[in-house]
Amino acid sequence: MNSSPSLTGDGATNTITTSNKRSSSDLPPLLVLRPLSDAWSAALSAKFTVISPSSPLSTSTRAALVSAAYNKVDPAFLDQYPSLQCIATTSIGVDHIDLEECWRRGIQVATVGEIFTNDVADYAVGLLIDVSRRITMSDRYVRNGLWMSQGDYPLGSKLGGKHVGIVGLGSIGSAIARRLEAFGCKISYVSRKPKPNVKYKYIPNIYDLATESDILVVACSLTKETHHIVNKQVLQALGKEGIVINIGRGANIDEPELVRCLVQGEIKGVGLDVFENEPNIPKELFEMGNVVLTAHQSVFTPEAISDIIQVCIANFEAVFAGKPLLTPVVAD
């Protein structure tokens, strides 16, 4: 009878138990740090011996699966797992991973590649239409019975013809730009350098971008350079009629300044899927009508989750076979 580790879970926590149903001794060990749903558990356990950080095997494992934000990969974490050769994160953002340190130690890092691109772009456009046409606000108005007592809700603004400034024209920013172009928006962008073969107007400075824009869409990754890239001056340059959409990372925006600008009417409205200290959200935002708030979910569709599982497995199989990763993070 074989008694080997397998992973069970309620979708929120990992638990190692013993099973006599099958042997996993010939399956490569995979250290898993993120919570696993049943679908994740089944898919990973079929290919790997899934081990938890508390398992004695974990220090000698070669590959690890981590998730965005809530598994910080820093030198202290890496010291615990000296045999790691590869880390795959279930995110596109890698701000929770000390990449330089990983590379210094010869550890490869993989993301989910472009799996989320279209879903996030759809969501960003959804937030933008919601804020500019006041859909959620009008919904609250109707639900609260105010239509009858107070009459028609104030009109939202037309999207076509608006000047949209995209902060970060990577794959997600580009997908947002393509969608907004179809709505008749004029697109400009800021990024470290102009993108080759791109027809949108490149503006090297975010202040100038904000000055020229009606709407700013934050779609950049979080780095030292982009931390609080949308600050007081940028928000003031955007102006009283300006709208901000953020599907990047909360810390791309100086959140207290954003709240202050909203309170003082220095910008018109925001659609935020990400926050500086998730899941803590400044309480002032709850009181405001001109904001749409969602719970960092622009990336998640059931279809995308299924694709993430497949790409993570493919990356680990490549590592264990000594082949290149499918979706590596590369130094730029």
Ligand SMILES: O=C(O)[C@H](O)CO
């Ligand atoms: O980076 C990502 O993939 C998303 O924001 C989920 O964390």
